[in-house]
Amino acid sequence: MNLDEGKEKFIQSWGTLGTSWGINRTMAQIHALLLVTPQALSAEQIRCSLKISMGNANMNIRALLDWGLVHKQLKAGDRKEYFIAEKDMWEVVKSVIVHRKKKELEPMLKVLDEISSVESECEASDEFCNIVRDIKLFSNKADSALDKLVKADSNWFVGTFLNIIK
Amino acid sequence: MNLDEGKEKFIQSWGTLGTSWGINRTMAQIHALLLVTPQALSAEQIRCSLKISMGNANMNIRALLDWGLVHKQLKAGDRKEYFIAEKDMWEVVKSVIVHRKKKELEPMLKVLDEISSVESECEASDEFCNIVRDIKLFSNKADSALDKLVKADSNWFVGTFLNIIK
DNA sequence: AGTTACTTTCAATAGATATTGAAAGTTCTG
């Protein structure tokens, strides 16, 4: 396999993977392209490589910056902005965890709190409250575990943590 | 808040959460309904509760059985099938991990293997191979960590694991 | 201040995915 085929294949797969991870296809493909490109690329270069519109490229580059998966780089004497990917996989996973935790787990915790105030007025409502309490307990544990995880540094995670549970 | 409002709210939120987890809305809502229902329900009861079509209900019940998130229950002298949810949250998360690992991580590992055969013929291809090797290393670690996790039992996970990283 | 180079926004449109409903299939029962 040659280099271009390899890059192409990686970009397509990363795009597919992304869609299952709450990251849209283009966003994941841009990230993939930048991941396998040692130097920084301009929006124009990204647009051409992936054959997407300027608007699409721009919006998803902003989203990637927002998630901290891509960093901006300015070159002296050049008005264009250049972009380079975060290449430490643990940092990438952490960003995803932080964003999804905020978007998914936290609203769920809020709802669980609200619905645990269901009045106890019959057997059915007591059973409901018990089930909700279990789910809440589990979710809270997961929540604080994730908090701890994202505070961990890359070396500890890859070197120690992954080995402990192995 | 009364019981019905609480159930309704839970079902809607679980449905929303599900869509971010590779589980479609209806599938997640059926799961939610069964989660907060102590006894088993028939397809007809599910259909009525959620106001969805028979076809939709059927397909998603099958999917839930397939994922192991819902179990079938037969009642003596009744031709209908009844369904009851897996209520242990760790079992639920494990099912999701198993399915998503198969659908997402494993195909990615395969692609990473394929593309690490890119010929070393210039600096760029060497850099590409290095980046791919890093990602592969990380992914393999994640893969085997997840394997270990799903083999763990609920008590160990909730009682020990979540406390270790706390 | 005007021109050029580049970036952002957003309504229209395309594309992907979920849902319905009706028809076909299955299994039980008298």
Added chain:
DNA sequence: CAGAACTTTCAATATCTATTGAAAGTAACT
């Protein structure tokens, strides 16, 4: 084995999300 009770399938359709392209915005240089 005919009919009833229930389940499954699938093409048509609806819904939800991503993408485009054109117009507006912004900043640098002359």
